[in-house]
Amino acid sequence: MGEPLSNTELSPSKTLDPTNGPDSILDSNLTAPQDAQLNPENHDVVSTAKRKRDDERSLHPLWKTSLCSYFRSHNASCSHGGACRYAHGEEELRPRPDNTWDPTSKRAKKALEAEADEKRAVSEDVMMTEAVVDGGDDDDGSGSNRALSKCLGVPFKFAKKKKGMMIGFVTFEDEEQMKSSSKDLDGKTIGNKKIKVADVIPRSFKKKSSANTRNVRDAVTPLAHMAYADQLEQKKSSLMQILKKLTRNARKACPNGVSLPEWILKSREIGGLPCKLEGIIASPIVNGYRNKCEFSVGYSLEGKVTVGFMLGNFREGVTAVGEAVDCPNVSTIACKYATIFQEFLQHSDLPVWNRFKNTGFWRQLTVREGRTNGNVVDAEAFGGIAEVMLIVQVSSASFDDAKVAAEFKRLSQAFVAGATSHCPSLPLTETDHQGISNVAPADAPLQLLPIRKAVGVPEMDENTNAMDVRIHDYINNLRFSISPTAFFQVNTLAAEKLYSLAGDWACLGPDTLLFDVCCGTGTIGLTLAHRVGMVIGIEMNASAVCDAHRNAEINGIKNVRFICAKAEDVMGSLLMEYLNMTKEQVDDPNISGKTKNSEMASRSENNNTEVGSEVQKSSTPENGNTSMQQFKNVVAIVDPPRAGLHPTVIKALRTHPGLRRLVYISCNPESLVANAIELCTPSPAKIEKGNKDNRGWRNMSSAGLARHRAKSMPISEAFHPVKAMAVDLFPHTPHCELVMLFER
Numbered sequence: 041m042g043e044p045l046s047n048t049e050l051s052p053s054k055t056l057d058p059t060n061g062p063d064s065i066l067d068s069n070l071t072a073p074q075d076a077q078l079n080p081e082n083h084d085v086v087s088t089a090k091r092k093r094d095d096e097r098s099l100h101p102l103w104k105t106s107l108c109s110y111f112r113s114h115n116a117s118c119s120h121g122g123a124c125r126y127a128h129g130e131e132e133l134r135p136r137p138d139n140t141w142d143p144t145s146k147r148a149k150k151a152l153e154a155e156a157d158e159k160r161a162v163s164e165d166v167m168m169t170e171a172v173v174d175g176g177d178d179d180d181g182s183g184s185n186r187a188l189s190k191c192l193g194v195p196f197k198f199a200k201k202k203k204g205m206m207i208g209f210v211t212f213e214d215e216e217q218m219k220s221s222s223k224d225l226d227g228k229t230i231g232n233k234k235i236k237v238a239d240v241i242p243r244s245f246k247k248k249s250s251a252n253t254r255n256v257r258d259a260v261t262p263l264a265h266m267a268y269a270d271q272l273e274q275k276k277s278s279l280m281q282i283l284k285k286l287t288r289n290a291r292k293a294c295p296n297g298v299s300l301p302e303w304i305l306k307s308r309e310i311g312g313l314p315c316k317l318e319g320i321i322a323s324p325i326v327n328g329y330r331n332k333c334e335f336s337v338g339y340s341l342e343g344k345v346t347v348g349f350m351l352g353n354f355r356e357g358v359t360a361v362g363e364a365v366d367c368p369n370v371s372t373i374a375c376k377y378a379t380i381f382q383e384f385l386q387h388s389d390l391p392v393w394n395r396f397k398n399t400g401f402w403r404q405l406t407v408r409e410g411r412t413n414g415n416v417v418d419a420e421a422f423g424g425i426a427e428v429m430l431i432v433q434v435s436s437a438s439f440d441d442a443k444v445a446a447e448f449k450r451l452s453q454a455f456v457a458g459a460t461s462h463c464p465s466l467p468l469t470e471t472d473h474q475g476i477s478n479v480a481p482a483d484a485p486l487q488l489l490p491i492r493k494a495v496g497v498p499e500m501d502e503n504t505n506a507m508d509v510r511i512h513d514y515i516n517n518l519r520f521s522i523s524p525t526a527f528f529q530v531n532t533l534a535a536e537k538l539y540s541l542a543g544d545w546a547c548l549g550p551d552t553l554l555f556d557v558c559c560g561t562g563t564i565g566l567t568l569a570h571r572v573g574m575v576i577g578i579e580m581n582a583s584a585v586c587d588a589h590r591n592a593e594i595n596g597i598k599n600v601r602f603i604c605a606k607a608e609d610v611m612g613s614l615l616m617e618y619l620n621m622t623k624e625q626v627d628d629p630n631i632s633g634k635t636k637n638s639e640m641a642s643r644s645e646n647n648n649t650e651v652g653s654e655v656q657k658s659s660t661p662e663n664g665n666t667s668m669q670q671f672k673n674v675v676a677i678v679d680p681p682r683a684g685l686h687p688t689v690i691k692a693l694r695t696h697p698g699l700r701r702l703v704y705i706s707c708n709p710e711s712l713v714a715n716a717i718e719l720c721t722p723s724p725a726k727i728e729k730g731n732k733d734n735r736g737w738r739n740m741s742s743a744g745l746a747r748h749r750a751k752s753m754p755i756s757e758a759f760h761p762v763k764a765m766a767v768d769l770f771p772h773t774p775h776c777e778l779v780m781l782f783e784r
């Protein structure tokens with residue numbers, strides 16, 4: 041296949057369908073007679089009305105396609121009940137015959153937003169560097185390209201569109217064909233999409249190479265242009281907006297006939313917030329704070345092999361990579377190793393990864409740094425950094441072993457040669473990952489590459505297993521050993537503040553049993569272990585759990601137990617095990633939380649041997665002083681990934697009444713809010729038969745889904761939000777950690 045003569049972007053964009061107002065399209069005869077519906081004695085009338093309703097439902101295309109405004113403004117009640125022709129809530133809402141949604145509904149707003157995003161993306165520049173540098177016009181076998189070729193209806197050489205992307209590529213035979221076909225294609229409608237034609241790399245970018253660094257900085261650290269104090273203010277106000285969703289959604293989800301909880305009533309006094317947002321804790325260091333950077337390998341806008349960050353989103357057609365030299369969150373040392381790797385790749389015999397075709401060898405470089413204890417890392421110099429771990433991610437499947445081994449050897453030499461004398465030691469690990477996403481799974485194969493060290497640095501044993509390679513850092517004077525795939529907060533000094541805050545809010549004491557849910561390498565539980573009776577850590581990444589055990593050992597901490605499992609698989613049974621309750625007791629809504637707590641304490645006194653021995657086995661073989669009756673205070677600190685806690689974990693935490701306090705640490709306030717809706721929405725007096733109609737859940741917002749789930753939560757005492765505080769671990773970016781205390 042020859043060089044593409046010219047590439048042109050195809051960008052289909054949706055057109056807005058006209059929507060009709062609900063009043064103009066609904067037939068007033070649709071509602072069943074209200075008196076018949078309200079007279080349960082009159083079965084004949086009721087069944088006739090029901091039949092009529094059923095008929096109408098099956099016949100009338102507009103049934104429940106508009107939201108009932110009466111239901112909305114009267115605290116989720118409407119005298120028409122189930123017979124109302126309008127939808128009672130988003131869950132009941134059906135799409136209109138023209139496939140649009142009631143314009144006042146969440147779904148319509150979401151669709152509009154998506155449409156706006158799509159339009160924005162279309163009007164933004166496509167920077168698909170692979171398509172220019174490396175062709176990108178061969179069929180992936182999916183048949184989608186043949187289909188695309190058919191529907192274009194203009195002469196061209198190749199056409200390709202990748203699944204999930206909003207853009208496609210067309211290559212023409214010559215300039216003349218490109219001009220005439222582009223003219224015919226631009227603005228053409230296919231289905232309900234309109235095609236926009238643009239250059240693959242905008243001409244303005246080709247000319248201005250200075251745009252490169254400026255845009256990496258904007259893409260990775262979009263707040264860097266602001267003073268740090270202003271960044272904090274901005275984060276605080278955006279968190280407030282997100283937190284208000286908790287109040288709104290819990291109010292909406294509050295069952296009929298149940299009074300609104302105190303915290304919702306009081307929210308009016310604090311501007312609709314579910315509780316006070318007490319403030320935002322600043323990061324102790326603002327520049328070069330990241331102890332871990334994942335650099336992509338790809339092509340710059342000028343077509344140069346580059347190790348850095350992507351300038352935008354793959355789906356929107358941006359794969360160009362820019363050097364990280366101007367990103368203030370990246371340390372000098374990380375930048376240095378990215379540059380060494382980039383120089384090495386200019387002469388490598390193996391190709392860089394092509395995101396468009398999913399082929400190539402070199403994919404990613406991760407640089408992890410470990411500090412010495414008590415040192416504030418100086419981002420400019422290398423002071424305070426004791427170790428560096430380099431992880432190179434490759435996809436080796438279709439390459440010759442001998443060639444790969446030779447390249448790895450050259451790479452090791454390049455890193456050592458590039459490192460200056462003051463660079464810390466360099467364990468080099470290779471991850472082999474064939475998947476499409478750049479995120480290699482935690483169990484992707486690892487191989488340790490031997491590195492000949494600079495003078496004065498101890499040599500690494502060539503027989504060392506890659507799984508034994510670890511980097512070290514310190515939190516609250518405890519030493520943490522971290523394996524290559526284990527999670528560790530990227531801003532260690534700010535993480536110290538985060539964990540201390542969570543500990544302070546958890547009201548810990550010697551009688552506390554602390555569940556550290558999603559515990560990673562054990563950071564939270566281990567730093568708080570001296571303040572509690574016992575810690576139970578739950579984590580699904582096996583390497584991280586090994587690290588947690590090792591970290592307990594090297595810090596001499598004994599009152600901990602770490603469990604390698606998905607929290608959703610073990611949370612319920614662990615709570616029952618440690619709260620010493622049967623499933624029947626937990627499920628019994630007639631036993632209140634307090635009664636259950638005292639019952640639990642007395643049962644554990646009587647049952648000491650059984651439970652005590654389990655505790656002793658796992659944690660305190662010497663003093664054996666962690667018997668169940670000590671644990672009058674059961675607390676969970678949860679620190680889940682961005683998606684939040686699994687619904688099964690939420691259900692377990694909510695329905696075990698012995699758990700009175702929960703501290704939620706979140707890197708994604710949207711998922712915290714969704715989980716909190718389920719934790720805090722009051723139970724109805726009696727569970728109604730669940731609405732099993734899950735059609736449309738894909739279109740629901742996370743809050744809408746949470747409301748939906750809250751309906752089927754077993755009857756249980758709800759938590760209430762007590763206070764919230766933000767901790768900034770990610771200066772110059774919009775991200776921030778949020779800590780929230782829930783009690784009941």
Ligand SMILES: C[S@@+](CC[C@H](N)C(=O)[O-])C[C@H]1O[C@@H](n2cnc3c(N)ncnc32)[C@H](O)[C@@H]1O
Pocket residue numbers: 526527528529557558559560561562563564578579580581584605606607608679680681682686707
């Ligand atoms: C945000 S990290 C927090 C780790 C730890 N608390 C810390 O601060 O170092 C989330 C952790 O949850 C783990 N994780 C993700 N899904 C999980 C699940 N379903 N069950 C248990 N752990 C999970 C991840 O492996 C990761 O270590």
